[in-house]
Amino acid sequence: MTLISILALSAVGAVFGGLLGWASKTLKVAGDxxxxxxxxxxxxxxxxxxxxxxxxxxxxxxxxxxxxxxxxxxxxxxxxxxxxxxxGVALSGDGEDVMVVAHIDESQCSGCTRCFKACPFDAIVGANRQMHTVIRHVCTGCRLCEKACPQGCLSMQPVAPELHTWQWPKPRVA
The missing domain is CATH 1.10.15.40 (Electron transport complex subunit B, putative Fe-S cluster)
Structure with missing residues (x-):
């Protein structure tokens, strides 16, 4: 009895496995x-x-x-x-942008967690009614937290070039 059930389940598994393999090849959607x-x-x-x-x-x-x-x-x-x-597309504009990161004035932070919730990169650390701080190396400067802060204690500050972020300036055509 046990041997029959093992064989039956193996056969069902083989049939469904074959069907899934066939479906993955014939119903595949080609993407770019x-x-x-x-x-x-x-x-x-x-x-x-x-x-x-x-x-x-x-x-x-x-x-x-x-x-x-x-x-x-x-x-x-x-x-x-x-x-x-x-x-292979040209950029619209040749101005250099300045990298920025969020900075919280911790003396004015009430711990409302709005900036914490708005950050999609989890670059802000803190808890409810506690002081928040920014992990500078995780922050991408997307400015979503700045818009969410009701106290105005969050600002964006330029990033000073460091060894791992500095790049040679592009030569200008005279």
Whole structure:
């Protein structure tokens, strides 16, 4: 009796496994591999500042030509340059942007947790009615926390160039 049930379950498993294998090959939806590569390049915070609900949708819109390569504020100018070179599209504007990170004036922070909840990158640490602080190396400068702070104790400060963030300036054409 046990042997029959084992054989029956093995046969059912083999039939369903074969059907799933067949379905995965015949019903496969072909996608653009550039979308996956772009999604991997984007910060992945799903902040929505580009006008799309998430980074996957933003990557699809960039490949389709609906969004420019500089549509991601948290990614900054370096990400825009990488995306434009990958897609073969020119950037709209040649100004250098300044990288910024959030800074909380801890003497004025009431611990309302609005900035903490608004940060899609988990760069703000704190608890309810406690002082909050920013993890500078995680902050992307997306400014969502700044908009959410009701006390105005959160500001964006420029990042001083460090050894791992400094880049040579591009030569100017005279």
């Amino acid at each position: 591999p550039r979308v996956d590569e772009l999604e991997g390049m984007l910060p992945g915070g799903q902040c929505g500042q580009c006008g799309e609900p998430g980074c996957r949708q933003a990557a699809e819109a960039m490949v389709a030509g609906k969004l420019g390569p500089d549509c991601c504020p948290p990614g900054g100018r370096s990400l825009a340059q990488s995306i434009s070179s990958m897609l």
